Amino acid sequence: xxxxxxxxxxxxxxxxxxxxxxxxxxxxxxxxxxxxxxxxxxxxxxxxxxxxxxxxxxxxxxxxxxxxxxxxxxxxxxxxxxxxxxxxxxxxxxxxxxxxxxxxxxxxxxxxxxxxxxxxxxxxxxxxxxxxxxxxxxxxxxxxxxxxxxxxxxxxxxxxxxxxxxxxxxxxxxxxxxxxxxxxxxxxxxxxxxxxxxxxxxxxxxxxxxxxxxxxxxxxxxxxxxxxxxxxxxxxxxxxxxxxxxxxxxxxxxxxxxxxxxxxxxxxxxxxxxxxxxxxxxxxxxxxxxxxxxxxxxxxxxxxxxxxxxxxxxxxxxxxxxxxxxxxxxxxxxxxxxxxxxxxxxxxxxxxxxxxxxxxxxxxxxxxxxxxxxxxxxxxxxxxxxxxxxxxxxxxxxxxxxxxxxxxxxxxxxxxxxxxxxxxxxxxxxxx
Ligand code: DLL
Numbered sequence: 001x002x003x004x005x006x007x008x009x010x011x012x013x014x015x016x017x018x019x020x021x022x023x024x025x026x027x028x029x030x031x032x033x034x035x036x037x038x039x040x041x042x043x044x045x046x047x048x049x050x051x052x053x054x055x056x057x058x059x060x061x062x063x064x065x066x067x068x069x070x071x072x073x074x075x076x077x078x079x080x081x082x083x084x085x086x087x088x089x090x091x092x093x094x095x096x097x098x099x100x101x102x103x104x105x106x107x108x109x110x111x112x113x114x115x116x117x118x119x120x121x122x123x124x125x126x127x128x129x130x131x132x133x134x135x136x137x138x139x140x141x142x143x144x145x146x147x148x149x150x151x152x153x154x155x156x157x158x159x160x161x162x163x164x165x166x167x168x169x170x171x172x173x174x175x176x177x178x179x180x181x182x183x184x185x186x187x188x189x190x191x192x193x194x195x196x197x198x199x200x201x202x203x204x205x206x207x208x209x210x211x212x213x214x215x216x217x218x219x220x221x222x223x224x225x226x227x228x229x230x231x232x233x234x235x236x237x238x239x240x241x242x243x244x245x246x247x248x249x250x251x252x253x254x255x256x257x258x259x260x261x262x263x264x265x266x267x268x269x270x271x272x273x274x275x276x277x278x279x280x281x282x283x284x285x286x287x288x289x290x291x292x293x294x295x296x297x298x299x300x301x302x303x304x305x306x307x308x309x310x311x312x313x314x315x316x317x318x319x320x321x322x323x324x325x326x327x328x329x330x331x332x333x334x335x336x337x338x339x340x341x342x343x344x345x346x347x348x349x350x351x352x353x354x355x356x357x358x359x360x361x362x363x364x365x366x367x368x369x370x371x372x373x374x375x376x377x378x379x380x381x382x383x384x385x386x387x388x389x390x391x392x393x394x395x396x397x398x399x400x401x402x403x404x405x406x407x408x409x410x411x412x413x414x415x416x417x418x419x420x421x422x423x424x425x426x427x428x429x430x431x432x
Contacts, residue, residue, distance in 0.1 A: 003119040003151075004112070007259045008314045012307075015315070018259055020053035022287035027051045027060070030293055033078040036071060037063070037295065054262060057285060058273055062296045065098060068238065073099040076292050084291055089137040090237040097137070100237050101291040107146065109288055110240050113257045114147020117246030120255060120312070121206055121231040123177050125152035128203075130170060132180035132188075133211065134160040134421055139241030140211055144179045147243060153177070160184065160420030163191050171201060178228065179208040182218055183423035186354055189225035190414070204228040210235065210242060212422045213322050215340050217347030219251075221354055232321055238297055239284045245319055253306045253318030260288045263319060264296070265305055268326050279304045281326055282319065300325045328426065330360055332367050335404045339425040342371065342406075345397055351379040351390055355416040362430040370407045371398070377413045 002008050010018070027048045031038050040061040041047070050056065068076055073096075077084060085104050089097040102110065123129065129148045133140030141159055148155045156169055160180065166188055169175065178185060185207055192202070204226055210233035222230045234254050235244040244261055245254035256263050265280040266273055274280040282299045302325065306318040324338040331337075339358055346352045353374040361368050373394065381387060387410055394408045417424075 001119045001124065002312075002314065003116040007257075008116065008255070008316055010315060012315065015258060016054055019262055019287060022259075023054060023057065023262070023285065024048070024051060026285070026287050026289075026293045027295065029078050029290075030295060034071075034076060036067065036075075037061070057262065057264065057296070060285075060295050062271070062283065062298050063294045064298050065238070068098045069096060072096050074101065076294070077101050078293060079103055079290055087137075088139045088142075088237050088241065090139075091137075098238060103290040106240075106289055106291050109260060110143060110243065111146040111150040113240065113260060114143055114243035115150045116257060117233055117243045118147055118151050118153070118208070120246050120248040120314070121208055121233075122229070122249050123148075123151065123153060123206055123208070127153040127176045127206075128156065128173055129153050129177040129179060129208075130156045130158055130166070130173075130175040132158055132160055132166060132178065132184060132420070133242075138421070139235070139237045140179075140181075140421075143235070143241035143243060144208065163188065163420075164195075167191055167195055167197060170204070171197060174203045176203050177206045177208060178204055178226070180420075181211045181422055182209040182214040182222060182230070183212065183418070184420050185209055185222050185226060185230075186218075187418040187420075189222065192226075199227045202227070206231060208233050208246075213324050213328075213340050215344045215347065216321070217344050218354055221347055234319070234322065236299060236301075238292075238294060239286055239299075240289070244284070248310065248312040248314060250311050252310065253320050255310070255314050255316040255318050258316050261286055263305060263317065265303070266298075268298075268300075276307070277304055279320075279323065282322075300327050302326055330358070330369070330426065330428070332360070332369050332404050335402065337369070337402055337404060341402055342398065343425075345401055346373055346394070349394065349397070351376055352394065353413060355414075355418070356425065357416055358426045360426070360428045360430055367430065368407060369404065370409060372409045372411050372416060374413050374416055375410050380413055 031048045083103050084101040086102045089099045091097045131144045135141030207228045207230040219230045231247045233246045235242040245256040247254050262285040264283040268281040282301045286293045302323045303319045324340050356373040359370040398406050
């Protein structure tokens with residue numbers, strides 16, 4: 001089912017006209033309300049009337065997380081606080097959180113894009129959706145929640161954690177849709193196995209997984225273990241929350257709700273747009289938001305845009321599964337490495353589990369990368385010789401695919417810490 005056929009299936013020129021009109025309004029709103037952005041535009045020699053259509057978008061200055069931090073907490077809001085009905089915040093690893101505010105209309109827009117996303121994923125009114133994303137300042141829980149209600153599905157607002165309760169309700173209530181981070185879904189799969197619950201006793205059919213990067217191999221693993229179709233959903237709190245884009249049932253890129261968020265891909269070094277179809281940093285401009293509209297917000301996420309026709313009938317541009325974040329990229333002795341590349345290698349081997357941790361150290365002037373990875377229960381043995389052979393195999397495979405040497409440490413099943421939210425894959429001990 002397509003929720004909003006008019007907007008989701010419109011022709012490119014028509015979409016550009018909608019976007020242009022909304023962009024013009026947004027630029028006016030920001031120019032007149034946010035002194036720091038007005039100054040950026042003035043420094044670039046721009047006035048709002050210079051931005052006539054989406055083709056002028058590239059002229060506008062960027063917005064970054066630093067702008068949000070500098071204006072902490074509410075300095076980037078363009079409406080009086082009396083019109084803000086909710087705030088969310090994302091906690092960075094350092095310093096103050098990034099705060100966002102929503103008007104009543106923003107919440108309605110958000111519910112709409114999440115509802116559309118759920119329809120893309122094949123969720124319908126008869127579904128029982130277990131929302132195991134965290135409820136609270138994180139946008140995952142409440143974002144999915146209102147989208148499900150708007151669709152008319154039944155929500156189980158269980159939030160993250162409390163794994164035994166998750167299993168109990170999943171079985172007793174007949175959960176058909178599971179919404180959580182991909183890493184937590186694997187943890188739940190493990191717990192299901194341990195509890196001796198048979199897959200046939202569960203009714204799971206769709207997973208709405210996002211909030212962290214995950215590979216195609218991870219998708220296969222989750223789909224096998226939970227017996228569902230694993231759908232990728234993307235979003236970030238600065239732009240809205242979950243539902244900025246989502247895969248349809250064809251699972252070939254995430255359709256961006258372009259009538260609300262305009263995507264661009266830039267080269268993170270030169271800041272220039274890349275050639276169509278090339279990978280680069282994803283940048284979003286919100287064109288309907290009231291609380292905190294943002295122009296050319298640099299997400300740091302790396303992906304490419306796909307404009308080809310999609311089998312589902314939607315014309316909304318698709319973004320490819322995120323490769324990672326530019327700030328997640330490790331440079332190990334000159335070689336660029338994304339945790340997702342290591343994950344992909346590990347998941348191609350049947351002996352290792354998809355639970356791993358990368359530790360980067362600097363010894364003298366040399367960077368070293370240590371990989372701790374769990375061995376699958378059935379391959380774990382007390383025999384040193386066998387484990388050593390496996391260790392060598394992994395080391396060799398990573399060396400030949402990524403061109404770097406890694407110090408592999410095999411650990412026992414279930415020893416790497418699990419979280420109910422976003423998984424932590426890297427510990428960087430270099431003080432760079
Ligand atoms: O993670 C919103 C969300 C909640 C999305 C639930 C999907 C499901 P933040 O906490 O602000 O918001 O984190 C945003 O998470 O810039 C990406 O780096 C990463 N991210 C989100 N979804 C995906 C995804 C939420 N599907 C940051 N694939 C983003 C890869 C993702 N990375």
